Each structure stands twice: as C-alpha cells, then as structure tokens.
Amino acid sequence: MIRSGLRRILPLIILVLSSGCAYFNTFYNAKRYYKEGLKYEESKKGSGKAQFKKSLEKAVIVARDYPDSRWIDDAFFLIAMNYYWMENYEKAHNQFEGFLEHFSDSPFTEEARYHYALTLTELKQYSEGRLVLQQMFDSKRFRRGARFRWALAFKEEEDWDAARSAFKEFLDRYPQGDLASDTRLHLAEIELAGGDTLSAINTYERYLKRAETSKENFERLLTLAELHYLQKDYVTARRTLRKINGRYRDIDERSDLLTAKIELAEGDSSQAEKLLAQIPSGNSRAEAFFILANLYEVQGEYDLALAYYDTLTSRERRSDYAALAERKKTLLQARVLEPDSADTTEVDPAKEQFLLAQTYLLSLGDFERALEEYAKVIDEYPESEYAPKALYGMAWLRRYRLNDTLWHEEFERLLELYPESKEAKDARELLGDEEVSSDST
Incomplete structure (x- = not known):
C-alpha cells in the first residue's frame, strides 16, 4: 500500500525537483554571464555586450516564470544592469525606476541607485543625475564614485566653472588613486577648453610624470607636445615627442605630422615637405596633404597645390579636410585661372x-x-x-x-x-x- 502510494507521488516529486533545478540553473547562468561580461568590460569597454545579452535573456526568464522566487529582486536587478552595460539607457532607466520602487529593501538597492544616477547622466539629464548622486555622498561603497561622476556631469554639460570646482574638491578629498589621476586629466581638458593652455600643460605634465606606459598615455604625451607647439615652445615640443618610442604606428604618424609643423614654424620647409610626403595613411595623411597644398599655394606652385587638393577631394573624401580642399581648390582656380574659364564663371569668391x-x-x-x-x-x-x-x-x-x-x-x-x-x-x-x-x- 505504501509502495503503491509512493509510486503515485514519485512523478510529482521528480517534476518539482526538476523544475527547481531548471529555475536555479537559469538564475545561476544569468549571474555567470553577467560576471563574465564585467570581466570583459574591465579589459575593453563594450567587449562584454554578448555576455550581458545572454545574462539578460536568462534573467528575464526567471522574472517571468518564477515571480514568487527568493531571487526575484536579483533577477530584476540583473535586467536593469544588463541594459545599462549594453548601453540601452532608455530601458535601463525604466528598469531601475521600477526596481527602486518595488525592491527598496533589497541588498542591491544602493548599487541600483548609483547606476540609475549614471543612467540619467548618460541620457543627458544632468541635473536629475547629480541630485541622485548627491544623495550617495555618504555611501561607504559609492561615495568616491558618486562625487567623481557628479563633477563629470558638470563637465559633460560644459559648465566649466562648476566642473573645475567639483573636480578640485574631489582631489582635496581623494588625492590618490585611479580616479584622482582621471580627475587631473579632466582638469587639464577643462583648462584647455577655457583657453588656459599653460595650466593645461602643467596639469598634463604632473600627470604624465607618474603615469604608466600605455597607448592612452602616449596619446596624452602627443597632446602635451601639441600644446607646447601652440605655445610656440618648439624645443619642449620636440623633447616631448622624443618620448614617444615608435610602438604605435598611428601615434608615430601624428608625431611626424607635428614634427613637420614644427619644421615649418621654424622656417625649414624642405624638411617639412619630406616628412609630410612620407606620412602613409589615415587622417594624418589628409592633414599632411592639406598642409602641403597650402605650402605650394603660398610658394606660387599652383599646379602642385591643385594636384594635392584634387588628391584630397578624390582619395580622402571621408576626411574633414576634403571639404576644405574643395573650397581652397575653387578659390585658387578663381584667382589664378582666366576669368572666363568654364570652371570659374559661376564661382563667387566671397561665398567660397x-x-x-x-x-x-x-x-x-x-x-x-x-x-x-x-x-x-x-x-x-x-x-x-x-x-x-x-x-x-x-x-x-x-x-x-x-x-x-x-x-x-x-x-x-x-x-x-x-x-x-x-x-x-x-x-x-x-x-x-x-x-x-x-x-x-
């Protein structure tokens, strides 16, 4: 009798156990994919999107099929976070708002509120984002990030004075660490945007003295050299360029371009011509050809100038310099060709x-x-x-x-x-x- 009863309920037990296992496995995989996505993001921004998409799919299944489970807040938190990391900020915004409304006692509430604030700033709702970030200034876990992103929101809004003040306040509180280094770079960019080139130079130099060797910092060295060039401090610009050691081809091309500009500024057009003509590819070549065309135009070598303008308009059409070359070519033709030339009869030099x-x-x-x-x-x-x-x-x-x-x-x-x-x-x-x-x- 007992055995027959067990035989009747055994399928139900197996069904319950199997559904529980399926539920747990789905939730486990949602968390696993999410963690994998975060690891990818640490190495390269945007590289974890495939994992976040998989995590999102699993989390949606848990939220939809098991609404009364003990991990329902985890599932909705993962949904919002996956949308955030996938840069789908509209959906992330809605999910964070729903989560914060319905799961105010969840252990994930603080993290959700922080990323909700970041989502608002990504949507350019800067005032609203800063308001939420201010509420997190006392958070032990997020106060440093909240203050940094609060300052960054002013910068993204191009409120330079407020951004400068907020970043300096951040450095007073947190003078060490990665965010402190990032803050110094943002201050340099703010100073540059405000026309204070000397302060920008000093800030970049202080940062780069302690910075590790990386492509990003090589680019910052190049920026520093460009700032010295703009200040007509050609000796320091050259010295800074020598620190770029040939590891990255695109940076080398930009370095050669800047070296050519320095040669021109110092009056050595022959050496500048050699450097400019040798730049092989990319946006640097477009600018190099444009400089060469201008140089030949000034020297009265109009055929050469027109040839370089033509090359830019035909072969570098995606470059910003293509449109400039078209204008310059039209103006040059209007000035040096016969007035009744078929190419210039409709040209209005003032308009061009x-x-x-x-x-x-x-x-x-x-x-x-x-x-x-x-x-x-x-x-x-x-x-x-x-x-x-x-x-x-x-x-x-x-x-x-x-x-x-x-x-x-x-x-x-x-x-x-x-x-x-x-x-x-x-x-x-x-x-x-x-x-x-x-x-x-």
Missing part, C-alpha cells in the same frame, strides 16, 4: 571664402583659423553679402567658443558697417538680451 571659414569652424573646430578666414571675407570682399555674415560669425565665435571679450566690439562694428543687414538685426536682439540679462543680475 565664407564657406571656407565655416568649414574650419564646423568640420574641424579650428576656431582661430576660422577667425582668420572670416576676416579675409571682410577685408577682400567688403561689399559682398557675405561680409556681414562673416562679421557676425567672428562675433559669435569670440562670444560662445573663445570667451573673448572682443565679441562685443565685433557686434558694434557690424552695426556700424552693415546696419540694414539681417545679421545686424540679429546682433541687436542678442545685445538686447545681454543687457537685460546683466540688468537682472
């Missing part, structure tokens, strides 16, 4: 000069060169419809990109020279807004 300035501004972000090209429009084509546009462009650039107080004078000049232009009207409106803003503070 203005578009060249725009290309420097929008494609390359070379603000100083853009100012130079805008000035040529005003000097060479003062009666053109593009002259007031160029003057407005100069004022806008000084005001919003260079933080140069001369912007106000440029606008006044625009109102004086071209009072009836659309650009003058826009300038009056902007000046009016500035006056209202200053009166209210």
Whole structure:
C-alpha cells in the first residue's frame, strides 16, 4: 500500500525537483554571464555586450516564470544592469525606476541607485543625475564614485566653472588613486577648453610624470607636445615627442605630422615637405596633404597645390579636410585661372571664402583659423553679402567658443558697417538680451 502510494507521488516529486533545478540553473547562468561580461568590460569597454545579452535573456526568464522566487529582486536587478552595460539607457532607466520602487529593501538597492544616477547622466539629464548622486555622498561603497561622476556631469554639460570646482574638491578629498589621476586629466581638458593652455600643460605634465606606459598615455604625451607647439615652445615640443618610442604606428604618424609643423614654424620647409610626403595613411595623411597644398599655394606652385587638393577631394573624401580642399581648390582656380574659364564663371569668391571659414569652424573646430578666414571675407570682399555674415560669425565665435571679450566690439562694428543687414538685426536682439540679462543680475 505504501509502495503503491509512493509510486503515485514519485512523478510529482521528480517534476518539482526538476523544475527547481531548471529555475536555479537559469538564475545561476544569468549571474555567470553577467560576471563574465564585467570581466570583459574591465579589459575593453563594450567587449562584454554578448555576455550581458545572454545574462539578460536568462534573467528575464526567471522574472517571468518564477515571480514568487527568493531571487526575484536579483533577477530584476540583473535586467536593469544588463541594459545599462549594453548601453540601452532608455530601458535601463525604466528598469531601475521600477526596481527602486518595488525592491527598496533589497541588498542591491544602493548599487541600483548609483547606476540609475549614471543612467540619467548618460541620457543627458544632468541635473536629475547629480541630485541622485548627491544623495550617495555618504555611501561607504559609492561615495568616491558618486562625487567623481557628479563633477563629470558638470563637465559633460560644459559648465566649466562648476566642473573645475567639483573636480578640485574631489582631489582635496581623494588625492590618490585611479580616479584622482582621471580627475587631473579632466582638469587639464577643462583648462584647455577655457583657453588656459599653460595650466593645461602643467596639469598634463604632473600627470604624465607618474603615469604608466600605455597607448592612452602616449596619446596624452602627443597632446602635451601639441600644446607646447601652440605655445610656440618648439624645443619642449620636440623633447616631448622624443618620448614617444615608435610602438604605435598611428601615434608615430601624428608625431611626424607635428614634427613637420614644427619644421615649418621654424622656417625649414624642405624638411617639412619630406616628412609630410612620407606620412602613409589615415587622417594624418589628409592633414599632411592639406598642409602641403597650402605650402605650394603660398610658394606660387599652383599646379602642385591643385594636384594635392584634387588628391584630397578624390582619395580622402571621408576626411574633414576634403571639404576644405574643395573650397581652397575653387578659390585658387578663381584667382589664378582666366576669368572666363568654364570652371570659374559661376564661382563667387566671397561665398567660397565664407564657406571656407565655416568649414574650419564646423568640420574641424579650428576656431582661430576660422577667425582668420572670416576676416579675409571682410577685408577682400567688403561689399559682398557675405561680409556681414562673416562679421557676425567672428562675433559669435569670440562670444560662445573663445570667451573673448572682443565679441562685443565685433557686434558694434557690424552695426556700424552693415546696419540694414539681417545679421545686424540679429546682433541687436542678442545685445538686447545681454543687457537685460546683466540688468537682472
């Protein structure tokens, strides 16, 4: 009798045990794939996405099929975290909000709140993200990361003063460690963005004295050399370049390009030509060819200049310099070919000069060169419809990109020279807004 009863319930016992094993295995694999994904991310950002996707699939099964299990909060936490690491921030945002609402007593709540804050900043909701990060300043586990990301959110929002203050406060609290090194680099970038090149140089030099040898730090050495070059400190720029020891081809090409620029600045065009002509590939070659074309144009070797501009427009079409080359070629043809040439009858030199300035501004972000090209429009084509546009462009650039107080004078000049232009009207409106803003503070 007992044996017959056991025979009847044995299948049920096996079913329960097997379903429990399946549930546990699914959850175990979800955690395993997630941990594997994190290990991949440590070595290279984005390399763990395949593992996170597998973990997500397993965690969804646990949450869907076993809603009353003891590990249900673990499953929903994994779902949110996997979306975060897969950079699907919209879905991560929704999952974190749901998790924090329904599992406020979970052991994962603090970690979820921290990554919820990071998700908000990734979605460019900086104020909301900083508010959540501030709530974690007393967290033993996350306070350091929270303060760092709080400062970083100001930088990403381009609030340079607030970012500088927040990063300096971070260094006062945590002067050692990886985040302290990252903070010094961010401060250098902030100083550079604010036009304080000397402070940026000092910050980079302090960091690189203690930095390990890596490709990233070789790139920072190259940046430091470029800053010395911009300061016209060519001796220090060369000395910095010598520390780049030929381990990475792309960095070597950029180093050769900068060396050629230094040669040109020091007046040795023949050595610069050799270096520029030997750069084999990549964006460095596009810039090298553009410099060569400009050099030959200045020297009056127009056929060579046009040949290099043609090469850029045909073979380096994906480069930022291709658009510049097209403008320069058109301007050069308009200036040196016969006026009735079929290639130049429709060319408006003022327009091409203005578009060249725009290309420097929008494609390359070379603000100083853009100012130079805008000035040529005003000097060479003062009666053109593009002259007031160029003057407005100069004022806008000084005001919003260079933080140069001369912007106000440029606008006044625009109102004086071209009072009836659309650009003058826009300038009056902007000046009016500035006056209202200053009166209210």
